[in-house]
Amino acid sequence: MPDRSDIETLIDLMARMPGLGPRSARRAVLHLIRKRALLLTPLADMMQTVAATARECLNCGNIGTSDICPICENNARANGLICVVEDVADLWAMERSGVFKGRYHVLGGTLSALDAVGPEDLRIPQLVTRIESEEITEVILALNATIDGQTTAHYIADQLEGRVTLTSLAQGVPIGGELDYLDDGTITAALNARKPV
Structure with missing residues (x-):
């Protein structure tokens, strides 16, 4: 299990997302940790994939x-x-x-x-x-x-x-x-x- 500082860092990062404040981010992170196998691990894997493959269309900007x-x-x-x-x-x-x-x-x-x-x-x-x-x-x-x-x-x-x-x-x-x-x-x-x- 990650130490508290890793969890707090994750909460801080989530709180920077549109529509999420510190409380919502904390609830989301706790939910993800509780549902680690079902949500957290697949989410982390998909975020890495998207980070590596997402790009802006050279023509339209999509x-x-x-x-x-x-x-x-x-x-x-x-x-x-x-x-x-x-x-x-x-x-x-x-x-x-x-x-x-x-x-x-x-x-x-x-x-x-x-x-x-x-x-x-x-x-x-x-x-x-x-x-x-x-x-x-x-x-x-x-x-x-x-x-x-x-x-x-x-x-x-x-x-x-x-x-x-x-x-x-x-x-x-x-x-x-x-x-x-x-x-x-x-x-x-x-x-x-x-x-x-």
């Missing part, structure tokens, strides 16, 4: 186990549509809805003066390159309905003006809402009712 993700490799999805999202969690939320059949582009964040995140810190130049090389006809800006998300959407719209049709998600996405927390029906309604930017 996370997978190969240099080009299955979405980008799927020729049926090369239909001229790109859905631009803030991060991979948003891409996965869109995929859960099962409605969008095009490809994605993950920006890796949003513009933020407070956090000193400028256009050069995001994957906006790669988006422009993809529009030219992949014969994109429509870009759907599926950014979170926050101030930073809207600022980023306006910046991208300025960069792409006259090159492609620009649309954004419509009804169903609340102001201040984040895609990863929306249900599939809300995402479906918002995607189906997208509007010109």
